[in-house]
Amino acid sequence: MLDDMTADRSVAQSLPKPRNPDEPYRICIVCLGNICRSPMAEVVLRTELAEAGLAGEVIVDSAGTGDWHAGEAMDSRASAELSRRGFDGSGHVARQISGHWLDRYDLLLAMDANNYEDLLALAPGQPGVRARIRLLRSFDPDAPAGAEVPDPYYGSPADYAEVFELVAAAAAGLAGRLAAEFPTGSPS
Numbered sequence: 001m002l003d004d005m006t007a008d009r010s011v012a013q014s015l016p017k018p019r020n021p022d023e024p025y026r027i028c029i030v031c032l033g034n035i036c037r038s039p040m041a042e043v044v045l046r047t048e049l050a051e052a053g054l055a056g057e058v059i060v061d062s063a064g065t066g067d068w069h070a071g072e073a074m075d076s077r078a079s080a081e082l083s084r085r086g087f088d089g090s091g092h093v094a095r096q097i098s099g100h101w102l103d104r105y106d107l108l109l110a111m112d113a114n115n116y117e118d119l120l121a122l123a124p125g126q127p128g129v130r131a132r133i134r135l136l137r138s139f140d141p142d143a144p145a146g147a148e149v150p151d152p153y154y155g156s157p158a159d160y161a162e163v164f165e166l167v168a169a170a171a172a173g174l175a176g177r178l179a180a181e182f183p184t185g186s187p188s
């Protein structure tokens with residue numbers, strides 16, 4: 001069950017203010033296993049930001065709420081889908097997020113409502129952190145409120161293709177928001 005923050009589109013699409021304006025803006029994209037959705041989104045968003053000249057201003061990484069795949073490479077179906085679209089997912093190593101990491105990020109992006117709730121549960125009594133946890137697709141201007149990126153792990157190649165489409169649309173929207181926040185970036 002998502003709270004009011006994600007149901008309110010104007011709040012959901014706003015970008016949390018940088019914690020420290022003198023340092024890069026740090027984003028962590030979070031799914032369950034950190035081998036499919038969040039590393040795909042990480043690679044796509046990082047590429048978008050580099051193309052917008054924001055590689056130095058915004059740092060993107062990813063993690064999973066579960067520990068089962070920590071230390072593993074990206075799922076071969078996810079990296080195959082990235083390759084098919086011209087992206088390279090070969091450098092990924094899966095990680096599990098822990099509560100004491102949350103303070104390190106300006107924005108934490110959950111793929112689905114379960115990831116979102118799991119992140120909130122890692123930040124009890126930390127309203128400053130809670131306000132920085134959002135659904136990734138809240139930055140896709142064409143997505144409905146509460147839209148998720150569905151878990152493709154038990155699915156087909158078509159499900160991985162859908163994940164790509166969803167994360168690419170959200171990454172484009174988010175990169176646009178970040179470009180407005182950090183106008184010093186220049187297209188490379």
Ligand code: 4NP
Pocket residue numbers: 031032033034035036037038064068069151152153
């Ligand atoms: P992800 O996908 O959360 O997009 O990385 C999954 C990966 C592994 C599992 C579930 C989802 N699993 O159950 O092991």
